[in-house]
Amino acid sequence: MLCSAAAADLPLPGTAAHVTGWLCIEQPGAWGRDVIGDQVLGPEITAELAARTSAAKVRPMLIRRPGRNEFTGTRTVLLASSRPQGSWCVRFEITDLRQLFDIDLHLVDGPAPDIGVRVDDPVVLVCAHGKRDQCCALFGRPIAAALAADYPDRVWEASHTGGHRFAPAVVLLPSGLTYGRVDVSAARALLEAADAGEVAMTGLRGRSCYPPISQLAEVAVREQIPATATELTAHPDPAPTHDPTLAGAAIVVHRDGRRWHVTARTIPAVPRQASCAAAPKPATYLEPAAIEQLPPGL
Incomplete structure (x- = not known):
């Protein structure tokens, strides 16, 4: 039995991963089971990134655009702070992973930094981490593809967001609003609500800042x-x-x-x-x- 089917009777509220800072790094292609442990980004980068994200209490994530995308040499990076008030997200591009070490990740504890471009529209992370759990790939990728058709440049497939048994799992940045068991209609509705400054209730698991x-x-x-x-x-x-x-x-x-x-x-x-x-x-x-x-x- 799929884990999402086995968990179908479990209530969703209170199940979001407790995360207040996010570092999302574009990584096209296949991912390993663990973002840090499998050293997808290379052993030297991985060790240093693990230490820095742990010290700053920031969750490292891999992201990729829905569909098959070849690596162009330029990566999009999202740095986001999901706080009850004053949450923010900035976006910038790097051509060398070592450029990540130029960023003080403790910035997530303060106001939006003057780096990159401020992201004002909610960003959607859809867990599609099949190496972590097949439910995420099976159910998450179609949701990401459908949303990306309507909201290009705002939707990303993401590595493990926490709670694959609630797949399809969706996180909105910078708010940290986390959803589970959403279909395409519910996914569109939650993004439309977020654009209006509201909170869709269908599938709501909670805000990651709590x-x-x-x-x-x-x-x-x-x-x-x-x-x-x-x-x-x-x-x-x-x-x-x-x-x-x-x-x-x-x-x-x-x-x-x-x-x-x-x-x-x-x-x-x-x-x-x-x-x-x-x-x-x-x-x-x-x-x-x-x-x-x-x-x-x-």
Whole structure:
């Protein structure tokens, strides 16, 4: 059974990879299983890139244009910061991979740097990493091709984005909005919503800038009220919970001052494989336990 079929009953909210900084490097052709470990970019580049991205807490990604593309010698690079407020993405080109080391990756912790060209329209990463999991290639590549026909230069096939069991998996940059199980219609709708500053709810897994419980909390509040992409922020609730059935809690804040306290619990599920080539293992998912709007001033 494909891992995406085995996971079809698992809820999506709270499953996005927790990433706040992205370094996406164009690499046409085949990829290995691991972006860094398989040394697709060469051993010397790979070792240094692994150290730098780890130190800056930036996720390295390989990207390529949908369809068969030969390497021209020039690579597009995207550097993006996915923060609750003030997210950004810049785009530039390199002709030598060592040019990557001229960039201070810690820039993702601040405002948009004055390098390359500012990318104002949302960029789409569609996981198509077949060497990592066949579901990504099988389901992701048709989505990427369909979107690229309508939105040229904004859609990329991407290496592992996290959660191939939710394929087709899509990430929007710079917002970090992450989606799963989207078909072509849903993929077009989520991009149209992003262009309008809104958030499509179909297939929404969460925003990558948040840890899982905060992702879940924000999605849960969005399901109750209309809100634009930047009107809600989520923060882990630092107060300890004394209820052993709860996994934690988060506070969701609307720009107008409204606030919600969302508690979450972990639900066990029937064991199943997390990857097509893996053996079944215990599975869990998060669900809201309670969503409480807080009184003003508290």
